[in-house]
Amino acid sequence: MFRFIFRRLLQVIPVLFIIITATFFMVRFVPGGPFTAEKAIPPEILKNIEAHYGLDQPLWRQYLNYLGKIAHGDLGPSFKYSNRSVNEIIADKLPVSLELGALALACALSIGLTLGVVAAVRRNSGLDYLASSLGMLGICVPTFVLGPLLVLFFAIHLGWVNASGWYTAADRVLPALTLGLVYAAYIMRLTRAGMLEVLHQDYIRTARAKGATEFRIITRHALRGGLLPVVSFLGPATAGILTGSFIIETIFQIPGLGREFVNSAFNRDYTLVLGTVMLYAGLIVLLNLAADVVQVWLNPKLKFA
Amino acid sequence: MFGWKSNRPSRYWALSAVSLLCTLSGCKKPAEAQPAAPILRVSQRNEPATLDPQLATLPDEFFIIRALGEGLLTPSPANGAPQPAVATHWSISPDGRIYTFTLNPEARWSNGTPVVAADFVASLERGLTPATAAPKAALFFPLKNAEAFYAGREKDFKAVGVRALPDGQLELTLTEPQADFLSLVASGPWIPLHRSQLAPASSHEKSPAAGASPKNYIGNGPFMLSAWRPHQAIIVTRNPTYRAASSIKLTAIHFIAFDNGDSEERAFRAGQLDVTMSVPFHKLPAYRLSQPPVLRSVPQQETRYLAINTTRPPLTDPRVRQALALALNRRTLTEKVLQGGQVPAYTFIPPGLAHYESGLGLQEDLTAARRLLAAAGFPQGRGFPHLELTTWYPASVLEVIQQVWRRELGIEITLAQREARTHLVALAAGDYDLALVTAIPDYPSAANLFTQLTSGHPANYPHWHNAEFDRLVRAGNQQSSQALRHRAYSAAEKILLEDMPLIPLYFNMQNFLIRPAVKNWQTDGLWTRFFAGLTLD
Numbered sequence: 001m002f003r004f005i006f007r008r009l010l011q012v013i014p015v016l017f018i019i020i021t022a023t024f025f026m027v028r029f030v031p032g033g034p035f036t037a038e039k040a041i042p043p044e045i046l047k048n049i050e051a052h053y054g055l056d057q058p059l060w061r062q063y064l065n066y067l068g069k070i071a072h073g074d075l076g077p078s079f080k081y082s083n084r085s086v087n088e089i090i091a092d093k094l095p096v097s098l099e100l101g102a103l104a105l106a107c108a109l110s111i112g113l114t115l116g117v118v119a120a121v122r123r124n125s126g127l128d129y130l131a132s133s134l135g136m137l138g139i140c141v142p143t144f145v146l147g148p149l150l151v152l153f154f155a156i157h158l159g160w161v162n163a164s165g166w167y168t169a170a171d172r173v174l175p176a177l178t179l180g181l182v183y184a185a186y187i188m189r190l191t192r193a194g195m196l197e198v199l200h201q202d203y204i205r206t207a208r209a210k211g212a213t214e215f216r217i218i219t220r221h222a223l224r225g226g227l228l229p230v231v232s233f234l235g236p237a238t239a240g241i242l243t244g245s246f247i248i249e250t251i252f253q254i255p256g257l258g259r260e261f262v263n264s265a266f267n268r269d270y271t272l273v274l275g276t277v278m279l280y281a282g283l284i285v286l287l288n289l290a291a292d293v294v295q296v297w298l299n300p301k302l303k304f305a
Numbered sequence: 306m307f308g309w310k311s312n313r314p315s316r317y318w319a320l321s322a323v324s325l326l327c328t329l330s331g332c333k334k335p336a337e338a339q340p341a342a343p344i345l346r347v348s349q350r351n352e353p354a355t356l357d358p359q360l361a362t363l364p365d366e367f368f369i370i371r372a373l374g375e376g377l378l379t380p381s382p383a384n385g386a387p388q389p390a391v392a393t394h395w396s397i398s399p400d401g402r403i404y405t406f407t408l409n410p411e412a413r414w415s416n417g418t419p420v421v422a423a424d425f426v427a428s429l430e431r432g433l434t435p436a437t438a439a440p441k442a443a444l445f446f447p448l449k450n451a452e453a454f455y456a457g458r459e460k461d462f463k464a465v466g467v468r469a470l471p472d473g474q475l476e477l478t479l480t481e482p483q484a485d486f487l488s489l490v491a492s493g494p495w496i497p498l499h500r501s502q503l504a505p506a507s508s509h510e511k512s513p514a515a516g517a518s519p520k521n522y523i524g525n526g527p528f529m530l531s532a533w534r535p536h537q538a539i540i541v542t543r544n545p546t547y548r549a550a551s552s553i554k555l556t557a558i559h560f561i562a563f564d565n566g567d568s569e570e571r572a573f574r575a576g577q578l579d580v581t582m583s584v585p586f587h588k589l590p591a592y593r594l595s596q597p598p599v600l601r602s603v604p605q606q607e608t609r610y611l612a613i614n615t616t617r618p619p620l621t622d623p624r625v626r627q628a629l630a631l632a633l634n635r636r637t638l639t640e641k642v643l644q645g646g647q648v649p650a651y652t653f654i655p656p657g658l659a660h661y662e663s664g665l666g667l668q669e670d671l672t673a674a675r676r677l678l679a680a681a682g683f684p685q686g687r688g689f690p691h692l693e694l695t696t697w698y699p700a701s702v703l704e705v706i707q708q709v710w711r712r713e714l715g716i717e718i719t720l721a722q723r724e725a726r727t728h729l730v731a732l733a734a735g736d737y738d739l740a741l742v743t744a745i746p747d748y749p750s751a752a753n754l755f756t757q758l759t760s761g762h763p764a765n766y767p768h769w770h771n772a773e774f775d776r777l778v779r780a781g782n783q784q785s786s787q788a789l790r791h792r793a794y795s796a797a798e799k800i801l802l803e804d805m806p807l808i809p810l811y812f813n814m815q816n817f818l819i820r821p822a823v824k825n826w827q828t829d830g831l832w833t834r835f836f837a838g839l840t841l842d
Contacts, residue, residue: 032726037362039747040733040763041440044456049438080354081535092535148567155575163575164568165561166537250565253572255536259564268726 001293004304008289012282019281020070020274024063027265027273034079034268053079066274075278076271080264086275089260094279096166097249097256100179101242103172107180108187108241113230115184116191120199120226121218131188138185147178147251164253175252179245183237190233195226224298231298235291239284343841345823348569349560350582352536356522358496359432359439364745364832367493369560372541372836373524374498377406377425377475378491382827382835384606384657384749387491391420391525391548392475401482401785404490406475411548414499415522415529422469428497430462441494444747447486449478482783484790485659485750492748499523527553527836536562552837573599573818579841580826581818589645589816602646603815606655606830608744608754609647611694611706611808612766614737619690624681626805629739630667632674632713633706639811642702646816650809653744653758653801654751655830660787661751663795667802667809671713678714686715692738695721697728700741702810732766742766743813749831751794752782758801769806 035041035049050056054065069076075086119131154174155163161170198204199222207217246262248254257276264272296302351365358370371379377392392406412420429448432439433455446452449466453459466478479486489495501523522530527549528541539560543553561578563569566585572578584592584600592600611629619625635649648656651666675685683689696703699722707718718739723731731737744764746753755778757764760771774797781793819826822842827835 030727031730035440036726036729037440038729038743039362039745040729042443042763045438045440045442048435049440052436052438081352082355082357082360084535089535148571151571151575156571159575162577163571164563165572165577251568253537253561253563253565253568255534255562259536263564266725 001296001304005289005293008292012285015285016278016281020067020278021063023274023277024066024270025059027268027270028059030268032268034270036268053077066271070278075275078269078272080267080269080272086271089272090257090275090279093255093257093260094243096254097258098242100172100175100245100248100254100256101238103176104179104183105238105241107176108183111180112184112187113191116188116230117195117218117223117226119188119192120195121214123196128192132192135185135188135192138181138188143178143182143245143247144251146181147174147248150174150178151251164251166252166254171252175248175254178251179241179248183241186233186237187230190229191226194229195222198222198225201225228295228299231291231294235288236284239280239287243280243283343555344557344559345555345580345839345841346559346561346578347580348563348572348578348582349539350563350569352562352564353539356530356533357502358498359428359437359441359494361493362440368832368834369539369541370493370496371833372526372528372558373522373530374496374526376491376493376495376497377408378487380488380491380749380829380831380833382829384659384829387487390491391497395487401484402479404477404479404486405470406477408473408475409548412525413546413548414525415544415546416499417546420497420525422473422475424497424500425475426467426469427500427503429465429467431498431503432494433462433465439494441492441747444489444492444494447479447481447483447489449480482785484782484785484787485748485752488659488748488750497525499525528558531557538562549837554838554840555836558836570818573820578818579820579823584816584818586645592818597821599818599820601817601819601826603817603828604646604648604655604830605813605815605832606658606746606749607813608650608653608655609810609813610650610653610742610744611810612732612737612740612742613806613808614735614739615767615769615806616735617738619681619683620692620738622681623804624677625683626808628674628678628681628714629710630674630805630808631670631677633709633808633810634669635811638702638705642705643811646814647811648814650811652798653807653809654754654798655812657830658746658754659750659752661791661794663791663798665795665798665802667805674714678716683716686717689714689716691717691719693719693721694739694741695723695728695731695737696741697723697725703741733763735766735768739808740766742807745831749829752778755794755797756782758806767806769804771800771804774800774804 033055035046041049047056054062066076075090077085078089081089115131115134119128122128151163151174154160161173162168165171204217204221207221243257243261246258249256249259260272261276261280264276296304349365349368351363353361353363353366353369355361355366356370356373358374361367361370375390377390378387379390381388391408391412393409395404395406397404408420408422410419414420429445431437432442433445433451435455435457442455446455450459450464451466454462454465459465468476470476483489501521519530519533524530524544527544527547529544530539531542532538532540540557541560542557543555544550547553563572563582566583569578569581569583570585570588573581589600613620613626613629615621615626635651639647639649654661654663656662678684678686694703694707703720707720710716710718728740732740732742744754744757756762758767758769759765759775759778777793777797777800781790781797784790784793824840824842825838
């Protein structure tokens with residue numbers, strides 16, 4: 001297994017290199033630059049600013065300089081926030097996104113798994129229909145509808161929580177719920193489908209024949225196989241959920257990385273775009289690897305090749 | 306292989322148990338909606354890139370910078386003449402070239418040291434040093450030799466027209482008389498920086514004034530920076546050393562970050578905000594009826610216009626440009642489409658900008674528009690090429706304009722939306738036919754707007770050249786008599802309306818929500834906010 005993980009980790013290096021190179025040049029070929037402003041800046045002043053940031057050098061040299069910097073772990077200064085480096089911005093914003101993501105993921109798993117298992121076990125019952133309808137609703141209602149609805153009810157109508165912000169523990173509830181419910185819906189549907197397939201397998205009938213209790217059959221025998229589709233979904237989904245959501249962060253004014261990621265592209269903040277892209281790419285690769293490892297662990301038919 | 310095959314259901318339950326935590330977390334009530342101390346909570350729309358007055362570019366940044374520092378003069382509420390700030394009074398030499406400012410001996414930095422003329426000299430030197438890369442350096446260029454120093458042609462800053470006099474006064478020498486110079490001195494980038502924040506000018510990123518650490522921020526304004534949490538809140542507290550500390554009634558202001566009008570409005574309703582930046586369009590009718598009234602509208606000296614690319618045929622023909630401009634009914638656009646209190650614009654210069662009112666304006670006239678179009682060779686729009694109208698946001702007003710031109714003039718226009726910066730680059734490069742543009746002067750001055758349309762100016766998006774217009778604007782800028790100055794501007798404006806390099810649409814209105822407890826909230830038409838005398842019941 002360790003050889004497998006090590007080999008996969010080695011593959012990360014060329015993948016990241018290609019992503020960095022492609023992003024570096026793509027973002028430079030977009031019209032406009034970090035200092036394009038609504039109030040036009042006189043050319044001689046713009047020239048000074050660009051010289052200050054080394055943007056007047058040939059692109060290949062800027063690229064090599066950048067590679068040299070990131071080899072030392074320095075993601076460079078932000079072009080938009082002149083007093084902060086990209087490292088500082090990520091260090092500042094990533095924990096917020098991670099916290100929100102972890103809470104949302106916990107929400108998604110607890111609701112999604114529970115409903116999925118119940119729906120599969122009580123197939124075609126009222127409970128199943130209720131759970132399936134909720135799942136469908138969760139997938140269909142976008143977060144930018146659900147979020148404001150929750151705010152209107154819980155923050156403005158009932159006054160239980162703040163409408164936005166990220167200060168108290170209570171401020172975490174609505175965003176985590178909004179972000180979590182969408183994923184809960186997917187997890188619920190995947191769990192239900194996975195469980196239904198497994199519950200018809202011969203080994204479940206064998207377990208029943210041996211007189212195992214229904215609880216034991218589900219937790220010990222069925223869940224293990226039933227969770228496989230959920231696990232492969234969770235790899236990339238966790239990367240997405242942990243690195244922040246632009247929409248949720250905007251609705252609830254959460255100082256997370258998701259907004260920086262999107263806004264950096266609008267601001268042409270080249271270094272911040274590259275820093276966040278690199279981080280996301282790295283996380284996706286790592287979490288896919290983790291999903292693969294868990295798959296092998298859950299599925300006796302698979303081996304580390 | 307790993308011994309993982311044994312049945313361990315606990316693993317699955319551990320997963321679910323952790324996940325249950327989220328549903329249990331946080332059942333506490335939020336912080337009290339209304340703080341006991343007079344702390345004002347204001348929405349901040351754009352996260353400031355910097356709080357350094359010489360590096361900042363956005364009005365949103367200057368909201369906070371003006372709480373933290375003040376220049377020789379300050380703009381005045383309701384668009385009046387500049388008011389004394391650090392300078393108590395000033396004199397102007399008869400030739401209009403030398404300004405001598407007497408500084409208030411009470412003026413103090415937040416560390417207690419007096420604000421002296423040398424501080425202004427040092428600040429200007431830093432602002433004009435090329436390595437500082439100040440985006441608004443052009444606001445210092447009227448000073449003698451300032452532009453030469455900035456461009457590196459003049460190496461010695463002593464040659465630049467700024468001098469601390471032995472008696473503590475500050476003397477500014479201009480290259481040529483400039484009538485609106487005092488408004489310029491009151492503009493944000495003229496706010497001085499404390500000496501500790503100036504050197505070395507080259508380390509842009511490390512400038513303490515840029516707000517790296519609130520502890521190091523030394524200002525001379527009514528408030529001091531006490532916390533800066535990016536994308537969350539900037540907190541300023543009362544500065545006890547401020548020269549007019551008694552006029553400041555608030556203990557603190559929280560500038561709370563919002564980048565979305567809907568979230569902001571919900572936070573206002575939930576009692577988390579005292580003043581918002583805007584009101585979502587669809588909520589305006591409801592707030593117009595609200596009791597007690599919380600909706601406030603302030604006319605902005607901001608012109609929305611359609612730039613015409615005067616280098617592309619058939620837009621090179623002034624008759625075509627006239628026809629396009631005269632065919633619109635601006636009152637319908639503002640009252641039926643925009644519905645936010647915007648004022649129809651019949652000319653480029655917003656009303657009341659530095660007391661300039663020429664009374665000039667285009668006369669909407671459909672018959673004349675059709676006649677002009679026919680005279681230009683396109684009767685009923687026949688043979689008129691298919692033009693594109695570009696914008697950076699989906700503006701419904703443009704769809705109406707598209708329909709009007711199609712119906713009344715028989716010409717086809719395609720609407721195209723470009724991402725904001727792509728749009729700006731296309732404007733500057735002249736890579737468009739017609740484009741929506743917003744013009745906000747840097748400081749309250751008609752000259753500032755007129756100058757934008759002179760040949761070769763970077764904001765001359767129509768890429769229009771008119772030597773007589775250039776001459777008149779320049780003559781007006783140098784004229785110290787207001788009557789003569791306005792006469793020159795009027796003549797220039799007349800040329801603008803005849804040659805029509807742009808189609809004025811409307812002057813913008815800022816609609817925002819404010820809690821009735823906030824008293825004395827004052828603004829001007831250029832997004833300046835005033836903190837003196839502001840109270841909270």
